[in-house]
Amino acid sequence: MRAASETSLRHLIPPEFLEPNWRFWSFVMISILGTVLILLYKVPVFDGLTDPFYTPTVLILPLVVLFRLTCYAYRKDYHRHLFNHPNGCATDVRLDSKKRGYSGETGFFRVENVHRYFMYTAWAILPFFFYDVYVSIVYTGAITVTLGTIILAVNAVAVTTYTFSCHSVRHLIGGYKDCVNCPANLNKKNSLYRLQSRLNGHHEAIAWTSLIMFVFVDLFIRGMIGGVIPNIVLIHSGL
Amino acid sequence: MDTVKVSVFRRDPAVEKEGKFVDYEVPREDGMVVLDAMKYIERHLDPSMSLRWNCSAGKCGSCSAEINHKPSLMCKTRVDSLKGDKIKVAPMAAFPLIKDLVTDVSENWALLKKIPKFTPKEGLEKPWRISQVDIERSKEFKKCIECFLCQDVCHVIRDHSTDYFGPRHVVKAASLDMHPLDTLNRSEFMNKDAGLGYCNITKCCSEVCPEEIHITDNAIIPEKERAVNISYDPIAMFLRSRKQRRAKA
Numbered sequence: 001m002r003a004a005s006e007t008s009l010r011h012l013i014p015p016e017f018l019e020p021n022w023r024f025w026s027f028v029m030i031s032i033l034g035t036v037l038i039l040l041y042k043v044p045v046f047d048g049l050t051d052p053f054y055t056p057t058v059l060i061l062p063l064v065v066l067f068r069l070t071c072y073a074y075r076k077d078y079h080r081h082l083f084n085h086p087n088g089c090a091t092d093v094r095l096d097s098k099k100r101g102y103s104g105e106t107g108f109f110r111v112e113n114v115h116r117y118f119m120y121t122a123w124a125i126l127p128f129f130f131y132d133v134y135v136s137i138v139y140t141g142a143i144t145v146t147l148g149t150i151i152l153a154v155n156a157v158a159v160t161t162y163t164f165s166c167h168s169v170r171h172l173i174g175g176y177k178d179c180v181n182c183p184a185n186l187n188k189k190n191s192l193y194r195l196q197s198r199l200n201g202h203h204e205a206i207a208w209t210s211l212i213m214f215v216f217v218d219l220f221i222r223g224m225i226g227g228v229i230p231n232i233v234l235i236h237s238g239l
Numbered sequence: 240m241d242t243v244k245v246s247v248f249r250r251d252p253a254v255e256k257e258g259k260f261v262d263y264e265v266p267r268e269d270g271m272v273v274l275d276a277m278k279y280i281e282r283h284l285d286p287s288m289s290l291r292w293n294c295s296a297g298k299c300g301s302c303s304a305e306i307n308h309k310p311s312l313m314c315k316t317r318v319d320s321l322k323g324d325k326i327k328v329a330p331m332a333a334f335p336l337i338k339d340l341v342t343d344v345s346e347n348w349a350l351l352k353k354i355p356k357f358t359p360k361e362g363l364e365k366p367w368r369i370s371q372v373d374i375e376r377s378k379e380f381k382k383c384i385e386c387f388l389c390q391d392v393c394h395v396i397r398d399h400s401t402d403y404f405g406p407r408h409v410v411k412a413a414s415l416d417m418h419p420l421d422t423l424n425r426s427e428f429m430n431k432d433a434g435l436g437y438c439n440i441t442k443c444c445s446e447v448c449p450e451e452i453h454i455t456d457n458a459i460i461p462e463k464e465r466a467v468n469i470s471y472d473p474i475a476m477f478l479r480s481r482k483q484r485r486a487k488a
Binding site: 072075076079080085086088089090091097098102103104105106109110113114115116117167168170171175176178179180181182189190200201203 | 305307308309310332370372373391392394395397398399401403416417418419420421434436437438439440441442443446447453456460461463464465466467468470471472
């Protein structure tokens with residue numbers, strides 16, 4: 001960690017460009033790209049593959065966006081890189097912090113406390129991703145597994161893993177309990193809580209992976225429509 | 240002779256209004272840590288320099304300082320791990336300065352006293368028996384060596400005057416809250432009186448912790464989630480009040 005103030009670039013480049021913040025900027029770029037793609041260049045269902053941006057659940061997309069925006073992983077990103085509270089952990093990266101007002105999550109951002117309700121709406125979207133995988137397998141009337149099917153399946157698993165590695169899930173499935181193996185509550189080993197805690201430790205990385213998967217799948221399907229990428233058939237058998 | 244250049248913050252508040260960085264050159268040795276360089280300066284170059292250290296092994300939490308702007312233990316920071324041709328060593332800026340690198344961290348003892356004490360269930364048979372699975376969570380927080388680097392790096396403590404106690408104190412509250420034999424829930428106290436809402440999950444405290452306690456993920460966020468149960472989640476609030484009514488009846 002090196003403070004920007006130590007370099008001669010201090011006054012030329014704002015510190016947010018000198019700290020590792022690629023996850024935040026990729027979120028911004030993906031949000032813009034996603035919006036443009038959804039509004040301007042619509043993709044029909046192609047070869048049985050549904051673009052993840054166009055599942056029927058696009059209707060509740062604002063709620064899913066709110067789920068990501070109130071996520072503990074994304075909070076870190078935008079509080080650091082958009083609001084610069086703080087910009088980085090080097091203690092004097094940005095010397096104006098004292099002068100700017102700060103209310104943390106006590107003012108407007110108190111809304112982050114209902115993260116778990118946005119999470120419930122995100123649960124509702126998950127079955128559609130798996131339904132899209134199912135459709136891509138059976139749309140010909142036979143069982144067909146293509147490269148696209150695999151990619152849709154990986155995307156469905158990634159977004160599911162992201163949703164269930166959430167800190168709110170961790171609280172709900174056992175984090176609220178102080179004791180699982182007390183005399184009143186014998187032999188409950190809370191293995192689900194422990195497994196989820198391990199996933200939760202990688203929540204930030206999973207959040208980014210599942211986000212970038214959307215764009216990857218979208219580009220894959222667009223590439224197929226444009227004839228650039230072949231949809232390789234892996235398994236094909238009649239019913 | 241190969242040397243290490245060190246720039247150390249010097250100030251005696253009793254006689255000086257402003258501090259300044261003074262440059263020293265210390266002989267380089269294999270595997271030396273920043274504390275070795277500081278001890279050399281104190282013994283051979285300038286005995287008037289004040290620094291605090293005890294165990295030299297990363298377990299007492301005395302030698303906290305800001306090394307190249309990053310709050311770190313001097314005894315755990317190897318000189319060869321630092322980039323640049325000069326090492327900058329400054330005292331923790333979040334606390335009142337006593338002299339040079341020594342700061343007064345006693346405000347933390349007053350804050351710790353405000354957190355409701357361990358309150359075990361009544362009538363428990365002694366000796367208390369606790370399963371490993373139950374003690375693990377609260378045991379992680381017992382690793383805290385009270386170096387207060389997390390308090391120092393926290394931008395809320397450094398830059399803004401709020402009623403937030405700081406990461407160390409949330410860790411303390413979480414270690415008591417998650418204790419299997421404790422009966423209190425401190426999350427409401429932490430949220431209303433200890434300013435937990437001022438934490439915005441930017442995780443610098445976890446980054447600097449020399450004991451690698453997952454301060455944000457394992458202490459702050461669970462405490463926030465517990466506070467949500469009490470103050471923000473209507474379903475949880477309804478279930479809780481129903482449970483309390485039943486317990487009274």
